[in-house]
Amino acid sequence: MNRQHFLRYALGAATLALAGCAGPQVSDYAAEKPALDLRQFFNGRVDAQGLFQDRGGHIVKRFTVVMDCRWEGDEGVLDEHFSYSDGSTQRRVWHLTRLADGRYRGRADDVVGEAQGQVAGNALRWNYTLALPVDGSTYHVQFDDWMILMTPQTMLNRATMSKFGVRLGEVLLSFQKAQP
Template identity: 40%
Template sequence: MNVSNMLKLVAVSLLAFLLVSCSAPNVEHYKNTSPNFDFKTFFNGNLKAYGVVQDFKGELTRKLVVDMKATWDGSEGVIEEDFIYDDGQTQKRIWKITLNDDNSLIGTADDVLGIAKGKSQGSVFHWNYNVELPYDGSTLEVNFDDWMYLVTQTRLINRTSIVKFGVEVGEVTLVIEKI
């Protein structure tokens, strides 16, 4: 094999590796896992979350506590989230959720740009949405790639990758508990 063909092979192999390593898992992969995550059952009533925010280097930047209250009328739900950060800053987000028969859902909130779309399979729920975050006296549009893993019927772990221009710029990890 000549040098030119060898370089092409290396380049194609590297590109294939990068594409595979950048691809996200599919929620369907978790179809047979348990306990079964039922969004409406878990997000019903009062919940409490404890979490951390990390920057792109993995360094802790903030800690937070979130009080949540979720109510339902059929397949239409409202989840009120009250965030309290360790620096004293507060934030409120009110989700309006619509559940579909196929375990998918859509959601909207004031700081969410467009519609959040998600789906659960087995013990996992995944959704994706764009958010306008306060940043240095202005706002910054980022994508939240949100994965929830049901550990028990009353506790889940939520990992959110915060992405800007296709690059992860931060991460939020929460433990959410029914109270």
């Protein structure tokens, strides 16, 4: 094999390897049911239980969340109250805006810039940067956040946290919509 053929082969193999790493897109779930309507699910009280695992899989922290959610047209507020297993608490208030084509944007005090998301079928994918306080310092970490509606009352959430492209860990949550 001459050098030119080898380079073409190597470039083709690298392209296939990178394409295999592309991962799922929210559009992959467009036909999945039940269809997720954020304004319907995140309206009223929603309770959640979750945990954070480091990149080695060790559970670092468990938590519960009580959410008070409301929408006026295409504008929503998700008022989250966290209680952690170490006794600490936290509050995050999301301000969401529904855009065209199943897209959403969101803001919160500890989100750097704006969160961008899209819904298709039963899935929502959020991407955002969070200002995360750790031991007296604040780190900007990226979240790739997937929510999947399982039933009209239950949604599962997995968020991968990374910095400079290095995976730091995952947040796993189960949301339960309160009965009216």
